[in-house]
Amino acid sequence: xxxxxxxxxxxxxxxxxxxxxxxxxxxxxxxxxxxxxxxxxxxxxxxxxxxxxxxxxxxxxxxxxxxxxxxxxxxxxxxxxxxxxxxxxxxxxxxxxxxxxxxxxxxxxxxxxxxxxxxxxxxxxxxxxxxxxxxxxxxxxxxxxxxxxxxxxxxxxxxxxxxxxxxxxxxxxxxxxxxxxx
Numbered sequence: 001x002x003x004x005x006x007x008x009x010x011x012x013x014x015x016x017x018x019x020x021x022x023x024x025x026x027x028x029x030x031x032x033x034x035x036x037x038x039x040x041x042x043x044x045x046x047x048x049x050x051x052x053x054x055x056x057x058x059x060x061x062x063x064x065x066x067x068x069x070x071x072x073x074x075x076x077x078x079x080x081x082x083x084x085x086x087x088x089x090x091x092x093x094x095x096x097x098x099x100x101x102x103x104x105x106x107x108x109x110x111x112x113x114x115x116x117x118x119x120x121x122x123x124x125x126x127x128x129x130x131x132x133x134x135x136x137x138x139x140x141x142x143x144x145x146x147x148x149x150x151x152x153x154x155x156x157x158x159x160x161x162x163x164x165x166x167x168x169x170x171x172x173x174x175x176x177x178x179x180x181x182x
Contacts, residue, residue, distance in 0.1 A: 010039070010086045011056045011063045013070065017079035019050040027052065030073050035062040050079075055086070095150040096157075097126070097180035100164075104173040106132055106143040114145060117167055121160070124150045148180060 015027065024043060031038055036058030043052040056066065067083055074081035104110060111130060118125055127148040135142050151157060161177055168175040 008057050008088055009060050009063055010088060011036075011058070011066065011083055012086050013052075013054045013056060013081065013083045015052050015074065015077075015079040015081045016049055017074075017077065019045045019048055020078075023050050023077055023079070024052075026073070026077055027054070030069055031056055031066060034058065034066040034069065036066050094153040095124075096153055097182070098149050098151050098177055099180045100145070100147045100149055100175070100177045102145040102168065102173050102175045104143050104171070106141040110143055110171070110173070111145065113167070113171060114147075117164065118149055121155070123152075123155075123160075126150055 013027075017023070028038065031054070036056045038054055039057045040055040041052065043050070045051075056063070058066065063085070070081050070083055073079075100114075102110070102114065111128070115125065125147050129146045131144050133142050133144070134140065151160065164177050165175065167173075
């Protein structure tokens with residue numbers, strides 16, 4: 001069997017706990033010691049807490065060893081840890097990645113309104129990041145959204161862009177939607 005025909009095995013790990021130096025090192029060490037590798041990850045500090053989501057790849061026995069070690073590692077690190085086996089991503093060939101960026105004066109409901117727009121058109125949001133900050137000079141509370149969406153190649157993208165920009169105009173959002181440059 002060729003190496004390209006070998007099915008990869010994945011585990012998604014999420015962890016949340018009080019932020020402190022060394023958490024990433026300890027998690028990476030545990031993963032490496034079991035023979036697994038980190039394929040993809042998102043790590044951030046939210047408030048005073050550290051949050052991480054990891055996609056870990058390994059042989060079934062290596063993933064089982066990692067799963068068995070997670071509860072004690074979580075207790076030792078003061079983290080709430082969850083793990084779940086997952087399958088490799090299957091990307092449809094007719095999907096085009098688009099980048100969406102939105103900036104606005106901060107107010108409740110922005111993410112919901114954007115998510116509803118894309119969900120109503122059966123467009124998947126693959127990645128979404130938000131942040132708040134104070135505007136220069138005025139200190140007005142601002143909100144920023146960055147996302148990657150998967151748009152069907154069969155969809156009329158000029159119409160999608162027009163409808164999206166109309167929504168953003170109605171909601172007083174500054175926005176850009178364009179093909180993702182990879």
